[in-house]
Amino acid sequence: MGAVADLAALATPAPSTREDMLSRVKALAETDIKDMAPTVDRDGVYPADTLRKLGQAGAFSQHLSGHGYSPDRRLLDTIEAMAVAGEHCGCTSFLMWLQNAFGWYLEVSDNTALRDMLQARVAQGALFGTSGMSNPVKSMDGIEKFKLRGRRVKGGYEVSGSLPYVSNLGDGHYMGSAFELADQPDHKVMAVFHINGDDVKIAQNTHFIALEGSGTYAVLVKKHFVSDDMVLADPIPPYVKRIKPAFFLMQAGIALGQIQAHINIMRDADKTLGHVNQYLPDRPEFFEDEMAKATELVAELVKTPLDPDPGYLRKVYEARLAAGELTMRAANSALMHAGARGYITGAAADRRFRESVFVAIVTPATKHLRKAIADLDAA
Numbered sequence: 001m002g003a004v005a006d007l008a009a010l011a012t013p014a015p016s017t018r019e020d021m022l023s024r025v026k027a028l029a030e031t032d033i034k035d036m037a038p039t040v041d042r043d044g045v046y047p048a049d050t051l052r053k054l055g056q057a058g059a060f061s062q063h064l065s066g067h068g069y070s071p072d073r074r075l076l077d078t079i080e081a082m083a084v085a086g087e088h089c090g091c092t093s094f095l096m097w098l099q100n101a102f103g104w105y106l107e108v109s110d111n112t113a114l115r116d117m118l119q120a121r122v123a124q125g126a127l128f129g130t131s132g133m134s135n136p137v138k139s140m141d142g143i144e145k146f147k148l149r150g151r152r153v154k155g156g157y158e159v160s161g162s163l164p165y166v167s168n169l170g171d172g173h174y175m176g177s178a179f180e181l182a183d184q185p186d187h188k189v190m191a192v193f194h195i196n197g198d199d200v201k202i203a204q205n206t207h208f209i210a211l212e213g214s215g216t217y218a219v220l221v222k223k224h225f226v227s228d229d230m231v232l233a234d235p236i237p238p239y240v241k242r243i244k245p246a247f248f249l250m251q252a253g254i255a256l257g258q259i260q261a262h263i264n265i266m267r268d269a270d271k272t273l274g275h276v277n278q279y280l281p282d283r284p285e286f287f288e289d290e291m292a293k294a295t296e297l298v299a300e301l302v303k304t305p306l307d308p309d310p311g312y313l314r315k316v317y318e319a320r321l322a323a324g325e326l327t328m329r330a331a332n333s334a335l336m337h338a339g340a341r342g343y344i345t346g347a348a349a350d351r352r353f354r355e356s357v358f359v360a361i362v363t364p365a366t367k368h369l370r371k372a373i374a375d376l377d378a379a
């Protein structure tokens with residue numbers, strides 16, 4: 001029966017409009033995603049089937065040329081799909097972001113053969129891809145050192161090292177990440193790594209306070225041959241400039257989903273506690289207004305994701321910073337509204353609070369963004 005249902009789902013035509021795509025994602029959010037959320041959070045179940053269904057619903061394809069309902073790239077649609085799913089599960093919207101970021105790396109790479117090989121399946125959710133770019137982005141922003149190192153060999157590079165936390169992973173998944181050359185650290189290369197269980201393998205060393213079902217592992221790379229065919233960019237600085245705005249802005253989808261969830265918690269709590277909640281400083285209407293403003297700003301910024309102007313980049317940093325800070329503020333307020341009922345293990349306010357902290361610590365974290373803005377100002 002399951003196989004028949006899966007075949008039926010595969011035969012479903014791709015959505016033909018934004019509304020069609022979003023209503024399919026909403027239907028999934030209110031069934032599979034909502035039902036799975038506590039299990040994903042508590043038992044660490046990776047929601048692979050849900051992600052496949054989201055792919056079939058068009059949630060991973062709208063920002064990629066030739067894969068969405070429109071011939072144009074619709075980054076805002078991709079962000080909205082994350083927000084719709086994220087209203088019920090922050091872990092799922094984070095996984096969507098990783099899949100979408102990987103699709104974007106292929107989108108803006110000059111390696112068209114690599115794009116042709118992987119992107120259609122990424123867009124459909126038939127293949128899982130992820131981003132192992134926290135370490136390279138933090139390194140290039142002067143926060144830490146590169147953790148993957150390579151050396152030039154015939155036809156490619158030999159790469160070794162390890163990344164401590166990468167999510168949306170499992171055997172057979174793909175990861176976009178970057179390494180520097182051991183003998184020439186100024187030279188950095190970005191490539192696709194295939195988790196082959198051999199010289200690129202994953203190990204689960206850590207448990208987290210939330211996002212347990214995010215398929216997060218350490219990635220161990222040992223003398224792995226990265227052929228030139230798998231290279232996304234060499235050298236990477238101009239390419240990283242191209243991927244950064246969409247990388248950062250698409251995370252707004254996770255933030256908006258979380259904030260909506262917090263508004264729902266506040267409204268729900270008000271049904272019985274409104275007589276006292278009305279004295280709290282930050283009320284649901286405040287967050288609704290702020291969300292509308294944030295959405296408008298992101299909608300404007302995602303129109304030009306390849307804009308090289310530093311002034312544009314600064315606006316992107318500020319928008320991403322504001323999204324993280326608003327998420328934390330809403331998380332705090334939701335707990336204040338819910339009171340003791342939100343302090344019970346398994347309460348929505350408990351899970352959503354823990355998920356929200358991640359928005360502020362995932363790269364680019366609040367502290368990283370504040371540093372990056374200060375660096376831009378100093379320059």
Ligand SMILES: Cc1cc2nc3c(=O)[nH]c(=O)nc-3n(C[C@H](O)[C@H](O)[C@H](O)COP(=O)(O)OP(=O)(O)OC[C@H]3O[C@@H](n4cnc5c(N)ncnc54)[C@H](O)[C@@H]3O)c2cc1C
Pocket residue numbers: 098130131132133134135138143144145165166167168208211214216361362363365368
């Ligand atoms: C659940 C989970 C899932 C994640 N999933 C992903 C993912 O899918 N992909 C991904 O790429 N990342 C992922 N990350 C990483 C994430 O995006 C952030 O990069 C990470 O959480 C930030 O960690 P931090 O705050 O410890 O690092 P920061 O505080 O930003 O940086 C600390 C770094 O600075 C170094 N350091 C300390 N002192 C000095 C010094 N004096 N000079 C220079 N360096 C120094 C430390 O060694 C450390 O590496 C995940 C993290 C978590 C928790």
